[in-house]
Amino acid sequence: AQKITQTQPGMFVQEKEAVTLDCTYDTSDQSYGLFWYKQPSSGEMIFLIYQGSYDEQNATEGRYSLNFQKARKSANLVISASQLGDSAMYFCAMREGEETSYDKVIFGPGTSLSVIP
Amino acid sequence: DSGVTQTPKHLITATGQRVTLRCSPRSGDLSVYWYQQSLDQGLQFLIQYYNGEERAKGNILERFSAQQFPDLHSELNLSSLELGDSALYFCASSVDSGEYRHGYTFGSGTRLTVV
Numbered sequence: 001a002q003k004i005t006q007t008q009p010g011m012f013v014q015e016k017e018a019v020t021l022d023c024t025y026d027t028s029d030q031s032y033g034l035f036w037y038k039q040p041s042s043g044e045m046i047f048l049i050y051q052g053s054y055d056e057q058n059a060t061e062g063r064y065s066l067n068f069q070k071a072r073k074s075a076n077l078v079i080s081a082s083q084l085g086d087s088a089m090y091f092c093a094m095r096e097g098e099e100t101s102y103d104k105v106i107f108g109p110g111t112s113l114s115v116i117p
Numbered sequence: 118d119s120g121v122t123q124t125p126k127h128l129i130t131a132t133g134q135r136v137t138l139r140c141s142p143r144s145g146d147l148s149v150y151w152y153q154q155s156l157d158q159g160l161q162f163l164i165q166y167y168n169g170e171e172r173a174k175g176n177i178l179e180r181f182s183a184q185q186f187p188d189l190h191s192e193l194n195l196s197s198l199e200l201g202d203s204a205l206y207f208c209a210s211s212v213d214s215g216e217y218r219h220g221y222t223f224g225s226g227t228r229l230t231v232v
Contacts (some may be wrong), residue, residue, distance in 0.1 A: 035220050044119070045207060047220030090139050092158065105150075105221070107160035 002007065004092050004108030007065075013082045013112050019109045020067070021077040023092030029053075034075040035093040036066065038086075045091075051075055087115045120144065123208050123224035135196040138227045140208030142189055148172070148211045149191040150221060151183055152222055155204040191220055198231045205229075 003026040013019035025034065036048040051059045051066045059066040065074040079086055089112050095105040120143035130136055142149050151163040162175035166185035177183075185191040195202060204227050209221035
């Protein structure tokens with residue numbers, strides 16, 4: 001069965017500093033994908049970044065990068081140069097199966113990030 | 118605006134009642150997903166529809182049902198409501214043709230309160 005673990009319920013970071021949010025996953029599939037989503041206090045879910053299990057390079061999207069360590073089954077999100085608007089809940093998610101399938105993406109419990117001025 | 122429209126935004130109803138949540142996916146997206154977000158359970162996958170057909174089922178209760186119509190909009194029906202059904206219900210959509218790298222597009226959710 002799939003499982004996503006986010007061990008940091010809450011994190012604080014100084015504005016303009018970098019922060020790493022941890023995510024470990026458990027799957028027996030060889031083909032899978034990992035997502036990170038952001039949920040601000042307003043409630044909407046915002047897609048940040050995606051990493052495929054066969055991707056040779058770590059994914060990057062602007063200030064977001066994913067530190068993917070396949071052997072350790074970890075997919076940590078790194079946010080560089082934190083901004084006040086980065087304060088939100090962050091969810092790690094995973095889908096299993098063929099690359100054209102979105103079926104049954106599951107989400108971790110989330111990490112609450114607070115950026116301090 | 119994400120392009121995924123959910124109505125209503127807020128819903129307050131009594132125990133034992135039935136409600137219908139509606140979702141219009143982003144233009145061109147064929148897949149619709151329903152999620153329930155509560156404080157104790159987190160984000161739980163309920164069900165997925167692709168082009169009108171059920172494709173995947175998650176932790177959806179028997180009291181809950183969903184469907185996707187020919188125009189691709191979807192409805193989630195919740196019946197015999199209990200206090201524990203109070204949650205934020207999200208609809209998300211995707212093209213489902215290999216664009217997984219763009220993730221799902223979520224709607225703003227329907228906040229259901231059962232009193």
